[in-house]
Amino acid sequence: MSTHTIALTDLPTTRPLTLVLHEWVTTVDHKRLGILYILYALIFLALGGIEATIMRFQLIRPHNALVSPQVFNRMFTMHGTTMIFFVAMPMLFGFANYLVPLMIGARDMAFPRLNAFSFWMTALGGLLLYFSFFGGDGLYGAGSAPDVGWFAYAPLTAKTFSVGHSTDFWTLSLLSSGIGSIGTAINLITTILCMRCPGMTLGKMPLLVWLNFVMAGLVILAVSPLSAAQLMLIVDRYLGGHFFDTQAGGSAVIWMHFFWIFGHPEVYVLVLPAFAFASEIIPVFSRKAIFGYPVMVLATIAIGFIGMSVWAHHMFTVGMSAGANTFFVLSTMAIAVPTGIKIFNWLATMWGGKIRLATPMLFCVAFLFQFLIAGLTGVTLAVAPLDWQLSNSYYVVAHFHYVIVGGILFCIFGAFYYWFPKVSGRMYGEALGKLHFWLFVIGFHLTFDFMHVPGILGMPRRIYTYEPGRGWDIWNLIVTIGVVFQAAGILVFAANLVWSYLRGRTAGNDPWDAWTLEWSTSSPPPVYNYAKIPSVRSRRPLWDLKHPEDPDWRYE
Amino acid sequence: MSPTSIFAPVSTPAESILGLSVFVFSIVAVIFVVVFALLAYAVVRFRSQGSHSTEPAQIYGSTQVELAWTVIPVLIVVALFLATARVIASIQNQPRLQNAIEVVVTGHQYWWEYRYPSLNIVTANELHVPVSDPAHPTPTFLTLLSADTDHSFWVPRLGGKTDLIPNHPNQMWIDPHETGLFLGQCAQYCGTQHAKMLLRVYVQSREEFDRWVHEQQQLPQTPASAGRRAFESTACVNCHTVSGTPAIGKFGPDLTHLMSRDTIAAGAAPNTPETLRLWIKNPDAIKPGSKMPAMGLSDQDLDAVTAYLETLR
Numbered sequence: 001m002s003t004h005t006i007a008l009t010d011l012p013t014t015r016p017l018t019l020v021l022h023e024w025v026t027t028v029d030h031k032r033l034g035i036l037y038i039l040y041a042l043i044f045l046a047l048g049g050i051e052a053t054i055m056r057f058q059l060i061r062p063h064n065a066l067v068s069p070q071v072f073n074r075m076f077t078m079h080g081t082t083m084i085f086f087v088a089m090p091m092l093f094g095f096a097n098y099l100v101p102l103m104i105g106a107r108d109m110a111f112p113r114l115n116a117f118s119f120w121m122t123a124l125g126g127l128l129l130y131f132s133f134f135g136g137d138g139l140y141g142a143g144s145a146p147d148v149g150w151f152a153y154a155p156l157t158a159k160t161f162s163v164g165h166s167t168d169f170w171t172l173s174l175l176s177s178g179i180g181s182i183g184t185a186i187n188l189i190t191t192i193l194c195m196r197c198p199g200m201t202l203g204k205m206p207l208l209v210w211l212n213f214v215m216a217g218l219v220i221l222a223v224s225p226l227s228a229a230q231l232m233l234i235v236d237r238y239l240g241g242h243f244f245d246t247q248a249g250g251s252a253v254i255w256m257h258f259f260w261i262f263g264h265p266e267v268y269v270l271v272l273p274a275f276a277f278a279s280e281i282i283p284v285f286s287r288k289a290i291f292g293y294p295v296m297v298l299a300t301i302a303i304g305f306i307g308m309s310v311w312a313h314h315m316f317t318v319g320m321s322a323g324a325n326t327f328f329v330l331s332t333m334a335i336a337v338p339t340g341i342k343i344f345n346w347l348a349t350m351w352g353g354k355i356r357l358a359t360p361m362l363f364c365v366a367f368l369f370q371f372l373i374a375g376l377t378g379v380t381l382a383v384a385p386l387d388w389q390l391s392n393s394y395y396v397v398a399h400f401h402y403v404i405v406g407g408i409l410f411c412i413f414g415a416f417y418y419w420f421p422k423v424s425g426r427m428y429g430e431a432l433g434k435l436h437f438w439l440f441v442i443g444f445h446l447t448f449d450f451m452h453v454p455g456i457l458g459m460p461r462r463i464y465t466y467e468p469g470r471g472w473d474i475w476n477l478i479v480t481i482g483v484v485f486q487a488a489g490i491l492v493f494a495a496n497l498v499w500s501y502l503r504g505r506t507a508g509n510d511p512w513d514a515w516t517l518e519w520s521t522s523s524p525p526p527v528y529n530y531a532k533i534p535s536v537r538s539r540r541p542l543w544d545l546k547h548p549e550d551p552d553w554r555y556e
Numbered sequence: 557m558s559p560t561s562i563f564a565p566v567s568t569p570a571e572s573i574l575g576l577s578v579f580v581f582s583i584v585a586v587i588f589v590v591v592f593a594l595l596a597y598a599v600v601r602f603r604s605q606g607s608h609s610t611e612p613a614q615i616y617g618s619t620q621v622e623l624a625w626t627v628i629p630v631l632i633v634v635a636l637f638l639a640t641a642r643v644i645a646s647i648q649n650q651p652r653l654q655n656a657i658e659v660v661v662t663g664h665q666y667w668w669e670y671r672y673p674s675l676n677i678v679t680a681n682e683l684h685v686p687v688s689d690p691a692h693p694t695p696t697f698l699t700l701l702s703a704d705t706d707h708s709f710w711v712p713r714l715g716g717k718t719d720l721i722p723n724h725p726n727q728m729w730i731d732p733h734e735t736g737l738f739l740g741q742c743a744q745y746c747g748t749q750h751a752k753m754l755l756r757v758y759v760q761s762r763e764e765f766d767r768w769v770h771e772q773q774q775l776p777q778t779p780a781s782a783g784r785r786a787f788e789s790t791a792c793v794n795c796h797t798v799s800g801t802p803a804i805g806k807f808g809p810d811l812t813h814l815m816s817r818d819t820i821a822a823g824a825a826p827n828t829p830e831t832l833r834l835w836i837k838n839p840d841a842i843k844p845g846s847k848m849p850a851m852g853l854s855d856q857d858l859d860a861v862t863a864y865l866e867t868l869r
Contacts, residue, residue, distance in 0.1 A: 038727050066846060068845075069748050069751065069845050070748055073745075074670070096781070133635045153705075154703055155706075156705045156745075160704075161704065186711050197590050246723045247722075249723065251724070252706060252724065255722060286612075287604075287612050288612055288614060288615065289615070292617035293617065294617070317717050319700075319719065321648075321728070322645055322648040322649055325648070326641045326644055330637050331635055334633060336633060341626055341814075344625040345622070347594055348618075348621070350602060351602065352613065353612050354612050355602050357603060368595055369595060372595070373588065375589055377584075382576070382640075383576060384640060384644055385573045385576055385647060386573060386577045388573065388716020389577075389716045391717065392743045447666060456561065457558040457561050457712075458558065458712040458740065459811075460708075460741060463596050463741075465751050471557065497604055499601075531850070547611075
């Protein structure tokens with residue numbers, strides 16, 4: 001640590017640490033806020049990962065007593081809430097913040113101060129959630145984190161069943177980060193509609209921008225009801241309301257509707273930016289233009305619309321009528337069509353290309369295989385009668401981790417390696433990158449492939465221990481072993497980031513021979529992004545520059 | 557062989573779900589193999605060898621192939637949807653038969669209450685139903701209620717799960733074709749001891765079931781004893797009922813025929829004098845976080861109360 005400080009002070013341009021910190025805290029620059037979002041998400045990724053590891057080691061064998069049921073229940077509540085609201089969302093918002101203005105040739109977001117406000121509201125949310133460990137029982141008590149599950153079904157959150165303040169910290173945390181999310185969504189939509197450089201019509205935007213545009217629309221539609229539900233829960237708990245208070249005639253089912261009208265679109269809020277990364281990385285590393293751009297855009301919009309009408313497939317077991325169940329089966333299955341189109345178009349993009357399997361592409365290729373499986377198990381769960389068996393079982397847990405880890409997190413890792421040279425100005429270590437990839441692939445498949453089996457054999461989720469003799473033991477052991485490989489992969493990843501940032505070789509403006517605008521400016525980009533605002537004629541402005549004899553705009 | 561596998565159904569709803577799932581998994585497996593092969597082929601076949609000096613041919617799209625991989629999935633979805641809708645209707649719209657057994661299931665934080673309204677029986681945690689001969693079906697219809705938070709009734713070999721939600725009565729039915737003990741557990745997170753809210757369904761031949769019903773309808777013969785006095789003069793009676801005695805509490809399981817049950821604490825422990833004594837002395841030793849308080853009885857009273865409970869047959 002001390003040598004590090006000395007090395008810094010030796011540099012002529014170094015300013016006092018307090019000044020640097022002050023600059024970062026007060027910044028309204030979209031790139032710095034993007035980096036803040038991402039670093040913040042990485043810290044919470046470590047916390048959420050530790051919580052998952054504790055759960056897995058508790059479940060390594062039946063009747064294990066590593067942690068008490070109370071602690072286990074806090075762990076899965078905190079793990080879910082952390083990973084969704086304080087890892088996945090801020091991570092993806094961070095990339096969107098950093099990349100969208102650069103890719104549309106703008107100098108910043110439309111509302112830079114709203115941008116800073118949104119980040120700090122999200123940050124406050126995460127801090128509130130974790131402060132519950134100290135203040136959850138009230139400041140006089142020992143403290144405890146919320147233990148109501150990440151979807152916090154009523155009436156478990158009522159005062160009767162959740163005494164103390166742990167549920168209040170959960171509620172306020174989501175309310176705060178929700179305000180941040182909606183602020184970012186408004187900002188992204190405005191930026192994309194109003195700040196595009198000359199020549200960049202909507203139809204010439206990079207797919208990453210399109211996907212984040214639809215994502216932002218979904219955030220406004222989905223996070224608003226969640227925030228409303230949080231306010232209603234506060235009214236129930238402190239102002240004598242009875243929205244969800246079943247002891248006084250309230251409805252537990254209303255909470256489920258509020259939560260899942262947020263909760264399912266939320267999956268698309270997370271997966272669309274992941275698709276966005278794949279849609280940039282796969283073409284560049286296949287050396288081909290994205291196949292079927294208009295259909296990719298239409299499929300995205302279709303996913304957005306259909307995604308708003310499928311929420312009650314999380315509620316097939318709550319006793320809806322046969323008609324309602326049938327409707328949600330159809331809407332849920334329908335979403336497989338635009339999603340399938342995307343997979344086929346990525347496949348066609350690779351077809352006939354010259355595929356370079358550098359680390360970003362490795363993660364995207366693994367994503368394609370894994371998302372195929374995640375989508376297909378999703379189809380099986382859309383079959384309501386099968387869902388009556390598998391809902392709330394480990395099959396479901398395996399399915400959505402296949403989506404979120406196998407799909408979304410793999411794309412996020414791809415994006416880290418792909419844009420790391422742009423953000424830091426240095427190349428990452430390719431050998432370490434590949435080691436990270438293989439460790440994570442092995443760990444991921446050990447954990448989440450085998451996790452489907454105990455679900456089929458009747459193991460429900462959220463149990464802190466289980467009975468021997470149900471045929472679940474061996475599967476749980478394998479699943480836990482996979483965690484070790486995943487954790488090792490994450491450590492290699494973190495080491496690679498730090499080492500490359502300090503010691504990596506200089507990347508240059510365009511290390512991948514890529515085609516979108518961000519690669520035309522320096523690495524890292526200057527505060528103002530572009531000395532002269534660029535103008536574009538096609539979806540791949542840098543291709544046009546590099547191939548003046550065969551520019552894209554002839555074909556679009 | 558897992559006793560809780562969804563692939564070993566013995567009751568019509570679980571069997572029709574298995575039939576549908578074989579159809580669905582087959583289609584999904586075919587899609588998986590085809591797309592997986594295409595992806596693997598693309599990655600291997602078009603992997604760049606060495607440095608790339610020239611760019612490959614740029615292809616921007618193709619209306620025909622894109623139409624193909626839109627229309628084919630639509631057709632698959634239609635087929636899956638129709639097969640699914642048929643099974644939903646067959647399970648959810650099942651008419652109630654005259655000779656069906658009616659059971660009202662009430663979920664409590666970490667135990668199950670079963671009431672047979674037409675038979676005037678109240679019991680807990682171990683559900684007894686008659687086997688149903690497909691030629692002369694005697695299905696069991698469950699009305700699902702909750703006294704506190706959400707729960708879910710899931711015995712995989714008998715049928716899919718249905719939630720027990722306060723203020724929201726639900727229905728489900730089973731018609732087991734085999735006798736035996738079928739296991740399951742609560743499948744909706746309901747609080748600290750969600751994990752040990754186990755389900756045991758005893759499917760019995762008609763004669764055995766009728767005998768069980770008859771026994772449950774009798775009042776236990778319990779002469780006055782030190783244990784009974786201790787039980788009735790402590791807080792036990794605030795939560796537990798023993799029919800025909802002053803114990804009329806409703807918060808905990810009915811103990812009238814406690815000794816007819818194989819397990820205590822919602823299946824968490826076998827029903828032996830030792831575990832029963834431990835359960836009364838310190839419930840947290842068996843099920844930490846359960847709503848049963850440690851009663852703080854003297855060793856002498858513990859022995860006496862255990863002995864009294866042992867007479868509740």
